[in-house]
Amino acid sequence: MNGRTLEGETMIIKVRHTNHGETTTRRFKIDRHIKLDELKNKMCERFNINYEKGIKLFYFDEDNDHVIVSFEDELTLALESNKVPIFEIVDKPKIVDRECIYPQVPKGDPGDCVKILVESQYLTLANAMRKDTEAWGTYIYSNDSDIVKVLVHSEKMGLADDPPPYDVIVTLRLLPGNLKYIGTTNRGVTTLNYGPYDLSFIVENVRIVPV
Known part of the structure; x- marks a missing residue:
């Protein structure tokens, strides 16, 4: 059957x-x-x-x-x-397994919770549109994808021309890699097709930290 x-x-x-x-x-x-x-x-x-x-x-x-x-x-x-x-x-453990500061690439094992500090200076539309950074996938991204691009593309944040008066702490959940990542265009940010790759992530939460 x-x-x-x-x-x-x-x-x-x-x-x-x-x-x-x-x-x-x-x-x-x-x-x-x-x-x-x-x-x-x-x-x-x-x-x-x-x-x-x-x-x-x-x-x-x-x-x-x-x-x-x-x-x-x-x-x-x-x-x-x-x-x-x-x-x-x-x-979905409540503890944080790893922490890093953007533009570091999140590392760990599938299932890990990773928190990334993204400082205000990087939270601009120009940074999300940079030609020298890339992101791969839609909703589930390869773990070497640029976090700022992902924040806009996944509709977790809207960015403006000027840096905001706050930093953000982005919580990622690491997942196993995919054989194929499908790129799309959303909110003006285009992600790319790729695969296979050995580690992925999704954005679970974005927390504002006033500066």
Whole structure:
């Protein structure tokens, strides 16, 4: 049955979880019509993760792209895969694993939380439009992407010609790399296609720090 093992209303899925650089993979059966919260809870039980601190759920689609699952319809698409669906869970710990100052490139392992201080002098439209910096991807970016470009492109910040009276602390969540990053144009910033690459990030939060 298209590589999927079914017994009545059950199916087999494969789930990966990386903790401190070590990846564990499990296979188990679930109800084909399982709800998203129920699935997350089941995964947390299998990997001994504290559900209260939260997880992010992704799956690998037919192009082997790393696709986030946040809504019930997205889960339905993942479970309709023509092979055994492969999911990945990423912890959302409250602690900060690493810190750096822009323009340093965020480093770490998938699942790490990285905070980057971006000083006011860099928070200008001209800096976001610079020709000597690049960003790759849309929503999920390669970790060598320019943070200021990403802030504008992802609609996390709007910038003006003059520096604002504040710095920002950007919280990134590091994710596994993608085979392919798709570039788009948004808010006047164009990101590029690329891939494969071994580490990605998403922007989780931007906090203003008055100066």
